[in-house]
Amino acid sequence: MDDERRLIQHKRSNANAMKILIVEDELRTADYLSKGLTEQGCAVDMAHNGIDGQHLALTHDYDVIVLDVMLPGQDGFAVLRELRAVKQTPVIMLTARDRVEDRIKGLHEGADDYLIKPFSFLELLARLQALNRRGRKQEPMQLRIADLQIDLLARKAFRGSTRIDLTAKEFALLAVLARRQGEILSKTAIAELVWDMNFDSNTNVVEVAIKRLRDKIDVPFAPKLLHTIRGMGYVMELRDMQGEGQGL
């Protein structure tokens, strides 16, 4: 209900109005930004730690996310990584003046822009508007491989007309593979992209998750799309020659 109302308000207000998530643990800064953006006609949600921020970022459809780097719970980089596994919502990161490496790391991991604290409100607003315009053009909302259809915003997956029930991690795993269709992903790469962890010694977690995903999206259906490349990893693609079973 709340979201619907916000969306209607969002559509009615002026062209610059955006739906924005602010993830910032400094309450005074968060309130100041929220008030300023609301006055500009934006719909603003706030989270004061990384856990809540990630939850909102993944479950809602924002035009832009303002993401502080240093956060309790989990930091902004972790939130960004989880988000990028499933969607391309534009992100502007807030970094401290003396942390040059944070800016580089943020951009490297998929942030679209950054601002150094302290910054002027008008500069933030200008950057948000620029990202919003850019984001509209870039965001693929749906991925499709053969009859597998993935709605990244609604976080739903279908084979043909059959809706596939997936857990949040399974969906993240599917999105990572589908976004890079045709590309072989190692277990280590998958572990980093989906779990934000290094499984140098134990990649069993990935194997188990792949099996669960395959049981849901591939086993009951044809053609098979999720293939195991022995000694290398996994790839999601439609192959010309469709054998029985699980690929190579």
Ligand code: CA
């Ligand atoms: Ca902070």
